[in-house]
Amino acid sequence: MKMPEIDDVATIVFANKWANVRELDDSTFFKSIRLRMNDKEITQPYRQHVWTHACVKSIATTIASVPFLIVRDKKTSDRSKSRVPKLMDTIRAINSEHRQEFGQAMLRASDFEIMDGGPVYSTFHDVNPLMTKAQLWEATTVLLAMDGDAFWLLQGSDGKPISAATEWPARIWPMGQKKILPYVKDGAIEGWRYDSDAQDHKRFELFQVLWFYDYNPYDPLDGLGDYETVKEAASQDHKSAKYNEAFFDNGAEPGGILTVPGDPNDTQRKDILRAWNDRHKGPEKQGKTALLTHGAKYDRNPRTHQDMQFLEGRKWNRDETFAGFRTPKILASIYEDINMATAFAAIKQFWNQVAIPRMVYYEDSINSKMMKKPDARDWYVMFDLSNVEALRADEEKKSQVAERYSKIGIPTEDIIDQMELKFPKRGWMGSWWVPFNLVPISDKESESTENPAQGGDGNDNNADMIRKIDRASKGLKRQIDKGKQWQAWVNNVLSPIEGPYQEKIHSFWYELRKEQIAKWEQSTKDMPSEGELNSILFDRDVWGAKLGQISLPFYEEASRLALEQTSQELNTDPWNLNDPRVQAQIELKKNKIRIVTDEFWMALRDNIVEGMQENETVTEISTRIRKQFNNAQKPYATLRIARTETAQISGMVRHANLEGEGIKKKEWNTAGDEDVREAHKIFGSLGPVPIGHNYMTDIGQSGKLMYPNDPEGPADQVINCRCVELPVI
Helix, strand or coil, rough: CCCCCCCCCCCCCCCCCCCCCCCCCCCCCHHHHHHCCCCCCCCCHHHHHHHHHHHHHHHHHHHHCCCEEEEEECCCCCCCCCCHHHHHHHHCCCCCHHHCCCCHHHHCCCEECCCCCCHHHHHHHCCCCCEHHHHHHHHHHHHHHHHHHHEEEECCCCCCEECCCCCCCCCCECCCCCCCEEEEEEEEEEEEEEEECCCCCCCCCCEEEEEEEECCCCCCCCCCCHHHHHHHHHHHHHCCCCHHHHHHHHHHCCCCCECCCCCCCCHHHHHHHHHHHHCCCCCHCCCCCCCCCCCCCEEECCCCCCCCCHHHHHHHHHHHHHHHHHHHHHCCCCCCCCCHHHHHHHHHHHHHHHHHHHHHHHHHHHHHHCCCCCHHHCCCEECCCCCCCHHHCCHHHHHHHHHHHHHHHHHHHHHHHHCCCCCCCCCHCCCECCCCCEEEEEHHHHHHHHHHHCCCCCCHHHHHHHHHHHHHHHHHHHHHHHHHHHHHHHHHHHHHHHHHHHHHHHHHHHHHHHHHHHHHHHHHCCCHHEEEEEHHHHHHHHHHHHHHHHHHHHHHHHHHHHHHHHHHHHHHCCCCCCCHHHHHHHHHHHHHHHHHHHHHHHHHHHHHHHEEEHHCHHHHHHHHHHHHHHHHHHHHHHHHCCCEEEEEEHHHHHHHHHHHCCCCEEEECCCCCCCCCHHHHHHHCCEEEEEECCCHHHCCCCCCCCCCCCCCCHHHHHHCCEEEEECCC
16 A cells, blocks of 8 residues: 655654554554554464354264164174175165164164164264363364374273273374374374373374365365364454454554654644544544644544455455355354254254264265274264254155145045155045045046046046046056055065065074084094085985975965965955965975075085185084075075075065966066166066066076075076065056
């Protein structure tokens, strides 16, 4: 800024808040401002800058408020087969308004266990003598947002860092970038050191510290915090706040120029300034009229707060800060330029784009680095978002969509199902209520309406309206019906059989394991030859027949349930279980299950031969045998057999039933979720096809697959399949 010209008049003081301060006397207005502005640099932004604190505190307390769970899959002890990772991926992928469905009640109902005690639970809930679990998440999130790095120092119960990578920590101490520094060799981190004033810096091994960081493309070994992107705006805002504070503390007028004729000496200048300050210095004297004598003139600096757009500049810096942290201003109770709708949208966006991604990062980091220790190997950590109000569906939006469906004649019952509305169903909801006079129209009334082309009563508009309603609703109704039919098939036919059948298969493997180990130990005082193995291994024909006998009651019960369900869909009398067409399917399945024992027998023989070729001892080969049987007895393995066998026999009987009742067309119906095979998605998209259609031709492969779980189909198309064949009537 260009300074005022100094001519033959004496300049007592001139100053401007945006320029350097010059003064001719220690008592001038700007001395205190200058002194205070010397401390203008922001060194502790979380403490010094209100908007940085507001943004970071909002993110940290939001995450700290979400319940933190430790869960495992009760159905399997094999971490690689646990359903928890897939569950977590599912929760992350679904629309946020459906997250409340995946709460603790759902987890327990789906055979997931939630930890409520023990060393692992205690570590995350007691944390350390000074912190609660909420403070752990708050501290970690604050450090990440400010520095880009957060470190957990993992201590044992003795207060010292854990001594081995397999040791579970009893305490967690969160620390920031200023305290934990890396030991780097050849560009890789080999350990950590605690930076203190002492000359001997404490060193930690990699496993003693868990490092959270936000990736920095400019220095991969140093995280990049969100604050780094708003640092300049925060610094400018801090300087503005400092000036504003000093301004109101030290004067009622902004800087200006006081001039008098001639060249007063030092004593005269001091007297003039003292008189001016006595009348005008201080907030309580603001607005007093100045009386200037002896030709004195006062030229107020035109650059005032308003002229320099002081407040606008601070608002700009504030908005930059909120943008850098991706935090809505409403969280700091700033309601300008916002209404109810935009407020809800902003908060929901904050959860989906800021809070939840941070929680997902915490989950992945802890599960991959801490939860593989022996004490926690079967467990996973996850945040429970089921009760977050901001993620719930907008009921107003749902009601608007439901109203549009209703206006085109979709039955109320179908709308409730499609929109997942929490209303009880009543008898009248199955009718099609159309807008004109709200007259209920049943299927028969719609079909019997005269076609205008064939002549009628002249009410062409109403007839055309009904046909449009019929066409518009059929697509939606078909999708809803397919979902209901699939769910009914699973609930009424497959699920009742799988659990008890799985237990029997587990017992079968246990008995076979006992016999096989006994035969091996009795017959192998010396290492047998490959030729002698067949006599030492179990009799696969005997055990294959035994597995068939064990399975027979479940085949019969699954067949009975399949016939009942199919008859309900066809509105026919159910076939008798003793019908030759049904018995033929059961006998075929009972014979085919022997493949399970045949394949196991061959795999066991190959396993033993491999041990012989590697010169293993009898004891070592015994361990091989036990391990193979242990794998066969694991829950996921026994469930795979139970599920596949149940689905196959019920699918076989259902297909025979459909053909026997003269059904000409069929449709492949999938579960409609992310687990559906790509080929089955193709089959499901085909729509109705002839009852004799071979689905393998639709993916350009040889083989036979006439319906879901066809026992003649390739293994990769039938194992664990839960699709169902639908009759097209």
